[in-house]
Amino acid sequence: MDIDASYSFGRRGEEMEDVWDETLNLETKFYQEGYADGHAHGQLHGLYEGRELGQEKAWEVWEEVGYMEGFALFWVDMLAAGEDAGKGRSKDARAISHARQLLALIETFPTTNPTTAPATSATATSASAAPATPSSSSDQAPSSESAPALPDQGDTEPDLILLLSSIRARYKLLCSSLGVRPRLLAAAGKDGSSGAGVENDGDVQVVVQTEGVVQEIEGPMKGVDTRMLRY
Amino acid sequence: MPQLQLIASPQSHAEPAWAVAFNPKRNLLASCSTDKTVRLYSYSLPSSSKPVHQHAFPSASSDKPVIHHVKTIETEHKRTIRSLAWAPSGKTLATGSFDSTVAIWEELDGDGDEGEEEGQEGVYKPKAPTKVSGDVDMDDDDGDEGQGERDVKEWECVTTLEGHESECKTVGWSADGALLASCSRDKSVWVWEVQPDSDFECIAVLMEHSQDVKNLSWHPHEEILASASYDSHIHMQWDDPDGDWCIFQKLHPKLPLSQINIPRSDAAASPSQGQISAYNSLVTALLPTPEEREAETYLNVPPLLEDETVWSLAWSPCGRFLASGGDLGGIRIWARTGNNPDSPFVEIAHTAAHSRSCFTLAWAQGGTLLAAGGLGILASAGADGKIIVWQITTPVSADGAEADAPSKKPKVSIAPIAAIREAHGVADVNCVSWLQREDGGGQGVLASCADDGSVKVWRVVADAE
Numbered sequence: 001m002d003i004d005a006s007y008s009f010g011r012r013g014e015e016m017e018d019v020w021d022e023t024l025n026l027e028t029k030f031y032q033e034g035y036a037d038g039h040a041h042g043q044l045h046g047l048y049e050g051r052e053l054g055q056e057k058a059w060e061v062w063e064e065v066g067y068m069e070g071f072a073l074f075w076v077d078m079l080a081a082g083e084d085a086g087k088g089r090s091k092d093a094r095a096i097s098h099a100r101q102l103l104a105l106i107e108t109f110p111t112t113n114p115t116t117a118p119a120t121s122a123t124a125t126s127a128s129a130a131p132a133t134p135s136s137s138s139d140q141a142p143s144s145e146s147a148p149a150l151p152d153q154g155d156t157e158p159d160l161i162l163l164l165s166s167i168r169a170r171y172k173l174l175c176s177s178l179g180v181r182p183r184l185l186a187a188a189g190k191d192g193s194s195g196a197g198v199e200n201d202g203d204v205q206v207v208v209q210t211e212g213v214v215q216e217i218e219g220p221m222k223g224v225d226t227r228m229l230r231y
Numbered sequence: 232m233p234q235l236q237l238i239a240s241p242q243s244h245a246e247p248a249w250a251v252a253f254n255p256k257r258n259l260l261a262s263c264s265t266d267k268t269v270r271l272y273s274y275s276l277p278s279s280s281k282p283v284h285q286h287a288f289p290s291a292s293s294d295k296p297v298i299h300h301v302k303t304i305e306t307e308h309k310r311t312i313r314s315l316a317w318a319p320s321g322k323t324l325a326t327g328s329f330d331s332t333v334a335i336w337e338e339l340d341g342d343g344d345e346g347e348e349e350g351q352e353g354v355y356k357p358k359a360p361t362k363v364s365g366d367v368d369m370d371d372d373d374g375d376e377g378q379g380e381r382d383v384k385e386w387e388c389v390t391t392l393e394g395h396e397s398e399c400k401t402v403g404w405s406a407d408g409a410l411l412a413s414c415s416r417d418k419s420v421w422v423w424e425v426q427p428d429s430d431f432e433c434i435a436v437l438m439e440h441s442q443d444v445k446n447l448s449w450h451p452h453e454e455i456l457a458s459a460s461y462d463s464h465i466h467m468q469w470d471d472p473d474g475d476w477c478i479f480q481k482l483h484p485k486l487p488l489s490q491i492n493i494p495r496s497d498a499a500a501s502p503s504q505g506q507i508s509a510y511n512s513l514v515t516a517l518l519p520t521p522e523e524r525e526a527e528t529y530l531n532v533p534p535l536l537e538d539e540t541v542w543s544l545a546w547s548p549c550g551r552f553l554a555s556g557g558d559l560g561g562i563r564i565w566a567r568t569g570n571n572p573d574s575p576f577v578e579i580a581h582t583a584a585h586s587r588s589c590f591t592l593a594w595a596q597g598g599t600l601l602a603a604g605g606l607g608i609l610a611s612a613g614a615d616g617k618i619i620v621w622q623i624t625t626p627v628s629a630d631g632a633e634a635d636a637p638s639k640k641p642k643v644s645i646a647p648i649a650a651i652r653e654a655h656g657v658a659d660v661n662c663v664s665w666l667q668r669e670d671g672g673g674q675g676v677l678a679s680c681a682d683d684g685s686v687k688v689w690r691v692v693a694d695a696e
Contacts, residue, residue: 094432169419169438176394176421176433 054113061164068171069106072099075178091177098174105167108158233288235620235649235677236692239298241272244684250314250662251678251686255669256321260298260678262686263312263326268305269336269386272686274298276673288597288675291692296676298688304386306334314401319408324386327399333392333413335429339385389429394421394436405449405456410434412456414444420458420468422476435476437468448544448553453572457546457553463538465555465565469572479573484541486581488561491647523586545592547623548607552643556589562611564623566641582645584621587614587659595665597674597691598622598648606643608691610677612660618679620649620691649691655681 079096175182244264251262260272277294306312310329317324324336395415402413411423411431422435442462449456456468465482539558546553553565553576564580590613599605604627612618625643654660658681666676675691 091432165438169436172394172419172438173433173436176436181393 065106065109065164065167068102068167071171072102072106072174075099075174076103095174095177098170098177102167102170102174105163105170109163109167110158110160233620233649233691233693234291235618235651235689236291236295237687238295238676238690239274239688241298241300241686241688243270243300243680243686244268246684247311247658247682248661248680248684248686249312251664251680252315252317253664253666253678254317254321255319255667260686260688261315261317261324262678262680263315264684265311266684267308267310267312267328268303269312269315269324269326270300270686271302271304271386272298273301274688288691288693291694293692296673296688296690302386304336306336307388308332308334310398313399316402316404316411318404318411319406323408325402325404325411325413327402327413329398331393331395331397331399331415331417333395333399333402333411334388335390335392335431336386337389337429339387390431392421392423392431392433394433395419400444401446403447403449403456405454406452410449410454412447412449412458414447414458416443418442418444418460420444420447420456420466422456422468435470437466437476437478439466439478439481440464445540445542446544448546451546451548451550453550455572457544459541459544459555461540463541463557465541465544465553467573467576471573480575482555482565482576482578484539484555484557484563484578484581486563486578488559488581488583491583540588542588542590542613543592543611545594545609547594548596549601551641552606552623554592554594554609556584556592556611556613558588560585560587560589560613560615562589562592562609562621562645564643564645566643568640577640579640580643580645584611584619585613585615585617589613590659591662593663593665593677594623595667595674596671597665599624603627608648608665608675609645610663610665612654612663612679614659615652616654616657616660616681617650617652618654618660618663618677618689619647620677621645622648651689654679654689655683655685655687658683658685 076096076099079092079099082092083096172182243262244266246265248262248264251260253260258274258276260274261269262272263269274296276296306326306328308326308328308330312326312328314327315324322337326334326336328334392411392413395413396417396419398416399413400415402411404411409425411425412420413423414420418438418440420435420437420440421433422437423431424434426432437458440458440460440462442460444458444460447456447458454470458466458468460466463483465484466478467480467482468476468478471477471479541555541557543556544553545555551567553567555563555565557563560583562582562584563578565576566579567574567576569575589611592609592611594607594609597608599622604624606623606625609621609623610618611621623643623645625641660679660681663677663679666673666678673690677689677691678686679689680686
């Protein structure tokens with residue numbers, strides 16, 4: 001029987017063509033299925049990881065900024081009391097004005113994450129991520145955002161890195177005018193664990209500091225101490 | 232053709248010397264080093280030191296200034312002293328150290344009631360004059376008083392300024408001495424205001440560099456501060472009348488290198504023997520030797536494409552130009568476009584100078600007269616061990632005025648007039664500083680210090696010996 005498949009015609013020919021197509025395209029079909037599957041999976045996990053990272057960073061940033069705010073508030077009260085009592089010195093006047101300027105700067109620091117527009121991606125760096133409320137465009141995986149955050153996106157978006165560094169500069173200035181050494185690292189927490197993940201006082205402390213280490217998420221973030229990923 | 236003549240090599244540090252500076256009011260030179268000390272040298276100018284013509288450098292055979300070491304200040308700094316600066320009054324010395332502090336030093340009066348101030352640290356206990364055997368300096372009066380000078384008394388640390396988080400790289404006083412600036416590896420520039428009683432109040436912390444801030448320099452008359460950083464930018468800062476210190480411009484170098492233009496005119500027309508030899512020495516100093524050329528081709532180092540660190544800054548005495556030295560050894564000139572304190576600067580020239588990093592620049596009056604377009608003499612030195620002296624001039628239009636409307640880009644021409652290779656042997660030259668006195672004496676006297684701890688004093692002479 002020398003039936004040449006390529007010359008098949010009629011209904012029987014079509015079936016034979018389909019059969020050939022199927023077998024020949026098997027590879028492609030599985031590839032596409034696998035790809036689609038993995039892509040969706042990756043998107044989902046990327047979103048989770050992004051939210052996790054965002055929460056982490058937000059906590060760290062605000063730990064520092066909050067400390068400075070509390071510090072400034074305290075000193076404003078202390079020095080204002082001195083001023084009222086008529087015992088203020090010119091140095092204190094300088095310190096108060098630095099403290100008030102610091103508070104003003106901190107006021108401008110955003111506490112909410114603006115809703116990401118569907119078309120544009122990076123309107124907020126992870127340093128600004130607030131409590132991770134799912135935004136309306138949550139199908140957009142943060143891991144696919146590759147555009148860097150622009151310093152000035154419209155009137156509403158301050159440059160956060162710049163703002164953070166000017167807050168820190170103002171804080172150092174305040175410390176200098178008060179004669180106080182600024183605390184260099186992000187906080188000791190209530191459990192007495194040290195910040196920045198650099199100092200390990202012993203095994204117990206390391207275990208306690210798991211808040212900084214990503215444990216739950218599978219993938220490249222596992223076991224990474226995100227506090228080492230400072231911005 | 233001018234030349235650089237070595238006039239003194241006083242006994243100095245055993246470890247790398249990082250900075251030298253002449254006291255603007257007194258006959259003192261200071262140097263600082265990794266050995267945590269500051270050395271003071273006294274100098275005396277020959278009585279005939281005033282140049283006959285304002286633009287003429289002295290002859291090589293004329294009397295030389297005499298320099299010798301008079302005091303070593305053992306500071307309480309815990310690490311290398313990286314920088315020092317004299318206040319314009321000549322009474323106060325600031326030292327910046329790798330231990331992240333800046334110390335302020337004043338000389339004790341005879342009755343010893345010099346500043347017992349708050350924050351006083353490191354009271355200097357007077358030591359017997361150091362006697363070191365095996366001196367090799369030209370004058371062996373180590374530790375004695377200066378010739379015909381009043382005694383150099385003890386120096387005391389009256390204040391220590393803390394605040395930087397890591398190594399302090401440079402300190403500098405503003406033109407009127409009311410402000411002191413310090414910059415550090417922690418990417419910040421701090422500005423301190425001098426209060427009465429040696430009290431210093433920090434009035435600004437600027438953290439806008441993204442990397443280590445290597446150098447800073449104040450404008451010669453106004454309160455404008457330039458800071459240079461490893462991030463290849465120069466930030467121009469001023470005290471905005473609206474209330475705060477801020478940066479009004481960030482300079483980023485862009486111009487490509489242009490080759491050194493060694494002037495030939497003097498040697499070409501009726502050359503004297505001295506002129507020929509001086510010209511030859513300039514050429515030998517600046518151009519690579521056959522061995523060096525061979526070594527370069529053999530090594531085949533591809534040119535660096537990344538942005539280069541800005542290591543050094545120097546303002547022109549007139550205040551309209553800023554020179555910066557980079558990691559690739561080139562010198563750039565920036566010109567101010569306008570007369571306001573916050574007028575922007577533009578890059579107008581970039582000349583090849585050194586084969587390695589240009590660590591230091593110093594710009595002073597001298598050379599071609601101001602009326603003829605002279606902007607002064609610029610000294611540069613760096614890791615290639617060379618010291619080069621440049622004459623900088625600006626074209627003058629027919630009516631004698633400066634040829635540029637503020638909106639046009641000014642032009643300058645930079646030409647080397649004297650050079651020395653291996654000024655301190657194989658050691659990198661870390662700092663150069665011109666002697667600049669109000670009476671104009673000692674023009675063309677230059678001090679330099681290097682990684683081998685040596686301090687040398689040179690002068691620009693009109694002809695070869």
